[in-house]
Amino acid sequence: MDYQTWLYVGIAGGIISIAVAVYLYFWVMRQDPGSERTQQVGSWIRSGANTYLKRLYTSLATLALILGIIIALIFSFNFETIGTTGVTIEPGSGVIMAACFIIGALCSAVAGYMGMRVAVEANVRTATAAQKSLQQAFRLSFYAGAVLGLAMVGLAVLGMSIIFILTGEAHAVLGFSFGASTLALLAKAGGGIYTKTADIAADLVGKVEIGIPEDDPRNPAVVADNVGDNVGDVAGMGADIFDSYVASAVAVMLLGASFSTGMQYKYTVIPLILCTLGTFASLLGIQFVKVKESGKPGPALNRGTIITCIIFVGALLVLSLLKVIEPGIFWSAAVGIVTGVIIGFTSDYFTNDQYKPVKETARVSTSGSAVTIITGFSYGLISIVPSIIGVVVATLISYSVALGDGLPGIYGIGVAAVGMLSISGMIVSADAYGPIVDNARGIAEMAGMGQEVIERSDVLDSAGNTAKAITKGFSISAAALTVLALFAAYAEVVKANGIDLNISLREPIVIAGVLLGAMTPPLFSALLMLSVTHNAFDMIEEIRRQFHEKPGILAGTEDPDYDRCVGLAARGALSSLLLPAFLAVGLPLVIGFVLGPDALGGFLGGAIFTGVIFALLMANAGGLWDNAKKYIETGKFGGPGSDAHKAAVVGDTVGDPFKDTAGPSLNTLITVMSLVSSLFAPIIAVFHLF
Amino acid sequence: METHFYLSLLPEALIVSMLNPEEFGSYYAVGSSKKSRGQAMFFEVDPNYQNSYFHLDEALKRCVPHEDGRPKSSIYVSVYRVLEHIDPSALLDLYLTTQDGRTLALKSSEIIPDGDEGLHLYQEIAPVTPLVVSRLDPLSFYDLIVNNPTSLISVPAITFAELQLGELASDPEMGLLNNLPYSNPDHLRQCLSDVKTKFVSTKMVDRTHSPVIPYRTIKNGFFVGNQEKLRYYPMPSAETLRAENYRWFRSASM
Numbered sequence: 047m048d049y050q051t052w053l054y055v056g057i058a059g060g061i062i063s064i065a066v067a068v069y070l071y072f073w074v075m076r077q078d079p080g081s082e083r084t085q086q087v088g089s090w091i092r093s094g095a096n097t098y099l100k101r102l103y104t105s106l107a108t109l110a111l112i113l114g115i116i117i118a119l120i121f122s123f124n125f126e127t128i129g130t131t132g133v134t135i136e137p138g139s140g141v142i143m144a145a146c147f148i149i150g151a152l153c154s155a156v157a158g159y160m161g162m163r164v165a166v167e168a169n170v171r172t173a174t175a176a177q178k179s180l181q182q183a184f185r186l187s188f189y190a191g192a193v194l195g196l197a198m199v200g201l202a203v204l205g206m207s208i209i210f211i212l213t214g215e216a217h218a219v220l221g222f223s224f225g226a227s228t229l230a231l232l233a234k235a236g237g238g239i240y241t242k243t244a245d246i247a248a249d250l251v252g253k254v255e256i257g258i259p260e261d262d263p264r265n266p267a268v269v270a271d272n273v274g275d276n277v278g279d280v281a282g283m284g285a286d287i288f289d290s291y292v293a294s295a296v297a298v299m300l301l302g303a304s305f306s307t308g309m310q311y312k313y314t315v316i317p318l319i320l321c322t323l324g325t326f327a328s329l330l331g332i333q334f335v336k337v338k339e340s341g342k343p344g345p346a347l348n349r350g351t352i353i354t355c356i357i358f359v360g361a362l363l364v365l366s367l368l369k370v371i372e373p374g375i376f377w378s379a380a381v382g383i384v385t386g387v388i389i390g391f392t393s394d395y396f397t398n399d400q401y402k403p404v405k406e407t408a409r410v411s412t413s414g415s416a417v418t419i420i421t422g423f424s425y426g427l428i429s430i431v432p433s434i435i436g437v438v439v440a441t442l443i444s445y446s447v448a449l450g451d452g453l454p455g456i457y458g459i460g461v462a463a464v465g466m467l468s469i470s471g472m473i474v475s476a477d478a479y480g481p482i483v484d485n486a487r488g489i490a491e492m493a494g495m496g497q498e499v500i501e502r503s504d505v506l507d508s509a510g511n512t513a514k515a516i517t518k519g520f521s522i523s524a525a526a527l528t529v530l531a532l533f534a535a536y537a538e539v540v541k542a543n544g545i546d547l548n549i550s551l552r553e554p555i556v557i558a559g560v561l562l563g564a565m566t567p568p569l570f571s572a573l574l575m576l577s578v579t580h581n582a583f584d585m586i587e588e589i590r591r592q593f594h595e596k597p598g599i600l601a602g603t604e605d606p607d608y609d610r611c612v613g614l615a616a617r618g619a620l621s622s623l624l625l626p627a628f629l630a631v632g633l634p635l636v637i638g639f640v641l642g643p644d645a646l647g648g649f650l651g652g653a654i655f656t657g658v659i660f661a662l663l664m665a666n667a668g669g670l671w672d673n674a675k676k677y678i679e680t681g682k683f684g685g686p687g688s689d690a691h692k693a694a695v696v697g698d699t700v701g702d703p704f705k706d707t708a709g710p711s712l713n714t715l716i717t718v719m720s721l722v723s724s725l726f727a728p729i730i731a732v733f734h735l736f
Numbered sequence: 737m738e739t740h741f742y743l744s745l746l747p748e749a750l751i752v753s754m755l756n757p758e759e760f761g762s763y764y765a766v767g768s769s770k771k772s773r774g775q776a777m778f779f780e781v782d783p784n785y786q787n788s789y790f791h792l793d794e795a796l797k798r799c800v801p802h803e804d805g806r807p808k809s810s811i812y813v814s815v816y817r818v819l820e821h822i823d824p825s826a827l828l829d830l831y832l833t834t835q836d837g838r839t840l841a842l843k844s845s846e847i848i849p850d851g852d853e854g855l856h857l858y859q860e861i862a863p864v865t866p867l868v869v870s871r872l873d874p875l876s877f878y879d880l881i882v883n884n885p886t887s888l889i890s891v892p893a894i895t896f897a898e899l900q901l902g903e904l905a906s907d908p909e910m911g912l913l914n915n916l917p918y919s920n921p922d923h924l925r926q927c928l929s930d931v932k933t934k935f936v937s938t939k940m941v942d943r944t945h946s947p948v949i950p951y952r953t954i955k956n957g958f959f960v961g962n963q964e965k966l967r968y969y970p971m972p973s974a975e976t977l978r979a980e981n982y983r984w985f986r987s988a989s990m
Contacts, residue, residue, distance in 0.1 A: 253990070256766070256835075256836060257834070257835035257836045257990055258836040258987070258990075259836070259986050259987055259990055262836070264836075494983075496982070497978060497979065497982035500982070597766075597767055598767075600762075600766035600767065600836065600837060601759075601762045601763060601766060601767040601837060602762065602837070679989075681915050681952075682915050683915055684915060684916065684917030684918075685915060685917055685950070685952065685989070686950070686989050686990050687917060687950050687990060688917035688950075689917075689919055690917075691917075
């Protein structure tokens with residue numbers, strides 16, 4: 047089978063994946079939506095989600111259109127001929143690039159929207175199914191998560207394959223990836239701000255000030271909180287992994303495109319072959335995720351992930367034996383996927399209450415919140431170690447095995463990233479399951495379902511938290527490898543335009559770039575977290591106002607105004623995105639055009655290093671504080687209401703924007719910065735001040 | 737509308753209300769800006785009970801619906817020395833309201849628990865609120881406080897609850913605190929050690945300890961009595977509460 051045929055196999059794989067996602071969507075919709083009360087609670091969440099999505103996608107559509115027009119204009123000029131025939135105008139190139147950008151943004155939006163849509167429908171049905179059995183509830187929620195996972199990989203493989211077939215240029219797929227990443231960044235950051243605004247405000251007033259339990263329908267922010275779970279963890283995470291998935295493939299395609307003429311096509315297509323295999327592996331792996339009535343959902347999810355890995359590696363081995371790919375590529379991809387899974391599980395060590403970090407943080411909470419913060423933060427810092435070592439090992443092995451096969455070592459690193467992300471269909475399915483069961487639990491509370499339903503929901507929810515921790519470690523590590531490959535791709539694009547990058551730390555301009563790059567992820571994180579505190583402050587005032595003006599809310603004789611909180615969270619999240627968006631898209635361009643390609647290389651290096659460190663620290667420390675609090679809530683160290691619990695609540699509140707707002711957005715930030723640099727590299731190579 | 741008499745323990749007061757106990761608990765804990773949140777514990781008092789110490793007729797006269805038809809939530813009859821002027825026989829169910837307004841009813845039991853071996857921790861709830869450790873079982877403790885004081889301190893009537901001590905009950909020095917939520921545990925250990933080794937049967941741990949207590953720390957139940965009669969209101973087990981009163985249990989576990 048020649049390599050072009052593989053592209054058609056990719057299209058077929060994408061269509062099958064989307065078809066299965068659509069089938070599962072309608073299967074979910076056919077399930078029992080429950081009692082009138084359950085449906086009413088579900089309708090509040092659906093309405094809140096629609097309010098946010100409408101605002102988000104209206105804003106993003108406007109932004110995508112503006113950026114599309116700018117891209118169309120800029121890429122209509124061919125600057126490569128500036129030294130010979132002067133700048134030539136090629137409107138077709140600009141239109142193609144803009145179209146690819148918009149299609150990328152659209153695919154990312156569709157994946158996120160489908161995920162949100164099915165999540166808000168699935169959570170009521172999961173709560174209803176939990177009345178019958180754990181088994182049914184698990185199956186429903188996992189298949190609903192699979193709608194997002196399969197739609198996402200299907201759209202990505204389909205989009206990349208079609209664009210490459212039509213244009214024959216990896217650079218056009220870069221436009222697709224840039225569109226996907228820009229939307230993902232804003233969806234993830236906006237969703238992160240939204241969800242934590244609602245969560246923190248609901249907890250601080252509801253749980254701490256008033257003393258009402260989580261998900262209590264008397265809390266005016268409870269619907270916003272539930273909507274936030276979908277917005278941040280389903281739509282945001284879906285768009286985020288979509289962007290990493292596409293970006294990793296594009297980075298390798300760009301590297302493949304820089305090979306000598308006879309080799310170009312094969313090595314540009316190989317990442318798409320890997321993605322296609324991963325799609326089929328995910329489709330098969332999902333079939334193995336089953337749980338018996340007395341079984342545990344966590345091992346069932348892990349079993350699905352491991353079987354998917356085995357299927358993927360087995361398929362790769364077959365391709366290697368058939369000489370479709372070199373053994374070096376097989377080993378690079380295999381190292382990538384194995385490392386990804388190991389990193390995911392080590393993240394779980396730092397955030398699971400069965401292990402020392404969480405137990406120790408809970409124990410020291412008896413000495414007050416300051417010690418809780420110091421301990422959790424320190425374990426967060428330690429948690430960086432296994433992931434970084436994993437990335438280092440994957441980098442070195444994949445580099446060496448690729449080199450051993452006569453391929454550029456950096457190509458092997460890119461393949462490792464693609465290998466790691468190739469089973470995203472399965473990973474995202476397991477991840478999206480988490481917020482669905484979390485919301486199902488909330489709905490069960492709000493709808494007044496019985497204790498048995500709540501307990502089943504708790505069992506489902508606990509597995510969702512573990513899946514979430516694994517996905518975070520996985521996605522951050524994959525992003526680290528992806529941006530390393532993108533960094534190399536940037537260097538190749540610059541080189542293709544006649545400039546050999548000199549990223550030497552002895553050059554002051556490079557040092558300037560490195561420092562500015564290293565500064566960006568912390569600054570980006572700070573802006574997002576300040577947005578959360580600012581918006582949460584407004585919402586806290588609103589919740590207090592409602593409790594004060596309507597005492598009947600607490601007494602259960604009056605309904606709170608949920609819509610006001612939903613509206614506040616949505617407005618606040620979207621209006622906070624302007625500066626972070628500029629940092630991601632505008633700052634690399636400013637650095638490139640002002641300080642030049644070498645400084646931009648240093649900038650990307652600095653941003654990658656602090657970005658990965660901060661992302662791991664924030665995701666793991668936040669998860670650790672959250673689970674330390676939950677551990678105490680099981681009755682340990684004085685249980686709820688004790689001094690230890692109060693200290694742990696402080697830790698959890700600090701950790702909330704760490705793990706759900708800033709941390710997960712950082713990998714998208716560094717991906718977007720790398721993509722925008724590669725995309726504009728030909729122009730920056732021509733126009734720069736220094 | 738039916739009128740109810742409630743003997744509130746937090747704070748000590750006799751109240752007339754047109755609300756039923758669940759509604760009153762919710763109102764008392766979260767329904768009024770006078771007390772916007774916080775636990776409530778109250779007994780329903782037999783409506784036929786009479787004591788000339790209280791101006792009950794006057795209170796009943798004032799307890800009429802609001803102009804818009806809403807029931808009257810509370811008319812305070814007395815806020816001073818209330819417990820001692822109510823016969824324990826006139827007490828009906830005891831209601832425990834969580835800080836967010838969910839109410840659980842406890843019925844009294846004729847069977848008063850035998851004191852088990854080891855040390856005890858008592859939270860006095862009304863009319864005074866110290867936290868006390870003792871070698872005495874609940875019955876003997878009640879007797880010491882109300883009937884046969886060995887010191888100058890006694891009260892004519894008392895409501896108290898025994899709290900869990902876990903391993904500290906038998907081994908105050910080395911026993912694990914084991915997830916009990918008490919503050920200043922070293923002082924608690926010292927007090928327990930003192931009553932175990934010295935010639936004192938009780939020792940005060942905290943003179944003005946907040947009577948707001950995590951309900952899950954209650955060992956067996958609530959005791960209320962005066963010089964004539966002691967009544968006991970057993971607390972259901974956590975398993976029973978979880979199974980039969982899940983909403984209250986979850987709220988009380990906050």
